[in-house]
Amino acid sequence: MTDKPNTTHASHKLLALLNLLEEETRQYEAVTSKLQDKQEILIANQPKKLHRVDQELTVISQKTKNLEKQRLELLKDLGYPNHTLSQFIEQLEPTAASTFIPCQNRLIRAAEDVRRMNQDTRDLLQLSLQWIQDTVELIASVITPEAASYTAQGGKTGQKQSVQSSALQSTINHSA
Numbered sequence: 001m002t003d004k005p006n007t008t009h010a011s012h013k014l015l016a017l018l019n020l021l022e023e024e025t026r027q028y029e030a031v032t033s034k035l036q037d038k039q040e041i042l043i044a045n046q047p048k049k050l051h052r053v054d055q056e057l058t059v060i061s062q063k064t065k066n067l068e069k070q071r072l073e074l075l076k077d078l079g080y081p082n083h084t085l086s087q088f089i090e091q092l093e094p095t096a097a098s099t100f101i102p103c104q105n106r107l108i109r110a111a112e113d114v115r116r117m118n119q120d121t122r123d124l125l126q127l128s129l130q131w132i133q134d135t136v137e138l139i140a141s142v143i144t145p146e147a148a149s150y151t152a153q154g155g156k157t158g159q160k161q162s163v164q165s166s167a168l169q170s171t172i173n174h175s176a
Contacts, residue, residue, distance in 0.1 A: 010078065013074060013077055013078050014078070014096065016074060017071065017074045017075070017078070017100075018099065018100065018103060020067060020070055020071050020074060021071070021085075021100070021103040021104070021107055022103060023067055024064065024067040024068065024071065024107060025103065025106050025107045025110050027060055027063050027064040027067060028064060028107065028110035028111055028113070028114055029110050029113075030060050031057065031060050031061065031064065031114050031117075032110065032113045032114055032117050034053055034056055034057045034060060035057070035114065035117035035118065035120075035121055036117065037053050038050065038053045038054070038057070038121060039117075039120065039121055039124055041053060042121070042124050042125065042128065043124070071085070075088055085100075085104055085107075086104065088100075089101060089104060
């Protein structure tokens with residue numbers, strides 16, 4: 001009889017873990033959705049909206065981290081403190097494992113989507129920065145004298161003095 005309460009307790013923990021995995025997956029999917037919004041905002045060049053989406057992403061990411069901590073605690077309570085989710089599922093009876101595998105697969109897909117979206121966003125930001133740098137260089141080349149140009153640090157390079165300027169500079173240096 002003492003075994004039955006432990007089995008019931010374990011069943012409740014397994015159900016809690018299953019529910020937690022579902023919630024964790026929903027949070028990852030929410031992150032993916034917000035990252036898609038972020039990309040659209042970057043493309044539309046709307047910095048005020050970008051700040052709001054970044055704040056929302058921070059909140060969702062914190063929720064996801066908390067859910068992961070809860071998942072690790074549940075695994076520990078179930079007697080699997082150093083196991084990954086895959087290792088835990090391998091230890092389950094086939095019937096229980098068949099319940100967890102679809103959740104695990106969905107969680108893996110959601111996490112991969114987040115990684116992919118993060119990389120796409122990094123690439124988009126890098127392209128934006130390159131575009132800005134190219135634009136600044138183009139503007140600098142238009143507003144500066146023919147022979148002058150600016151480096152990425154803002155300093156002039158390759159500036160040639162005119163013959164009159166050189167003679168004037170030479171006169172100033174000698175008379176001083």
